[in-house]
Amino acid sequence: MQPLKSSNFFELLLFLLRRRVRRRIVGRSMLPLLRPGDEILIDPRAYLAQPPHPDDMVWVADPRNAANMMVKRVLAVEPDGSLFIVGLNRAESTDSRHFGTVTPEQVAGRVTSLFSKVQKGISEEA
Amino acid sequence: MLTNVISTLFPAQDVAAHCDGPCGVYDPAQARVHAEAVLSMTKKILALDPSDASHDTINTMSRYIAIKEEEAHSTKTHLLVLWTDFFKPAHLEANPDLHDKFWKAAKLCSECKVHVSLESAQALMAAVEDIHNMFWAAKGQDRPFVTAS
Numbered sequence: 001m002q003p004l005k006s007s008n009f010f011e012l013l014l015f016l017l018r019r020r021v022r023r024r025i026v027g028r029s030m031l032p033l034l035r036p037g038d039e040i041l042i043d044p045r046a047y048l049a050q051p052p053h054p055d056d057m058v059w060v061a062d063p064r065n066a067a068n069m070m071v072k073r074v075l076a077v078e079p080d081g082s083l084f085i086v087g088l089n090r091a092e093s094t095d096s097r098h099f100g101t102v103t104p105e106q107v108a109g110r111v112t113s114l115f116s117k118v119q120k121g122i123s124e125e126a
Numbered sequence: 127m128l129t130n131v132i133s134t135l136f137p138a139q140d141v142a143a144h145c146d147g148p149c150g151v152y153d154p155a156q157a158r159v160h161a162e163a164v165l166s167m168t169k170k171i172l173a174l175d176p177s178d179a180s181h182d183t184i185n186t187m188s189r190y191i192a193i194k195e196e197e198a199h200s201t202k203t204h205l206l207v208l209w210t211d212f213f214k215p216a217h218l219e220a221n222p223d224l225h226d227k228f229w230k231a232a233k234l235c236s237e238c239k240v241h242v243s244l245e246s247a248q249a250l251m252a253a254v255e256d257i258h259n260m261f262w263a264a265k266g267q268d269r270p271f272v273t274a275s
Contacts, residue, residue, distance in 0.1 A: 007129060025141060039138050069141050069142065071142070072143075115129050116133040
């Protein structure tokens with residue numbers, strides 16, 4: 001998995017134009033790429049014209065509780081279009097291995113960049 | 127950096143990247159019990175005489191097959207949990223053929239599911255024993271491979 005790029009000028013501009021959503025990571029399932037406290041930018045329009053692809057990092061609703069939004073990686077796209085999503089830190093992630101695949105409709109956006117990194121010393125909170 | 131200042135002054139809403147319960151409890155014994163059941167059911171199926179096409183024989187055969195398939199699938203599930211959750215990249219140094227062993231063991235589960243092969247069922251038990259040894263060596267413990275039957 002490629003490291004997530006820091007938000008560049010273009011990304012920040014899109015954020016100011018409200019074309020990006022900013023969210024803060026809670027939990028350790030996306031270590032080592034995303035640490036608790038890191039903030040990311042998400043493109044909520046990324047999948048209006050095309051479905052998610054394998055390796056995309058997605059902003060997705062928990063199929064057991066739609067109010068709980070999660071960040072996971074798409075491991076595979078099934079023939080019927082459903083998505084098998086996993087955390088990068090398999091030992092500490094609840095994902096498709098537990099609740100099954102998710103539908104493309106449950107995906108609310110694609111993670112596009114790292115807005116800010118958590119300062120050292122507070123990254124262990126989860 | 128400006129973005130760090132923004133994050134500090136105006137924190138974003140949370141998004142979950144958590145685990146419901148990272149219990150960290152793993153044991154290849156789970157896979158072993160299911161693999162033993164596969165071997166047992168394979169032996170029972172082979173012991174049945176299919177030329178006696180009575181309702182009872184067909185019923186028994188169906189039950190044995192259903193259990194064998196279910197147990198083979200459970201064996202695979204428990205092996206995959208060990209592979210993807212317990213074993214870490216660091217373990218590859220001591221076991222460079224770790225991926226190959228798990229891949230072949232998982233393939234044997236499918237083999238046992240699809241066919242009635244005593245050879246495959248015994249090979250699956252041997253593969254589970256191999257993984258048992260690799261697992262306990264990784265934990266720095268010497269645990270004998272004990273079967274229930």
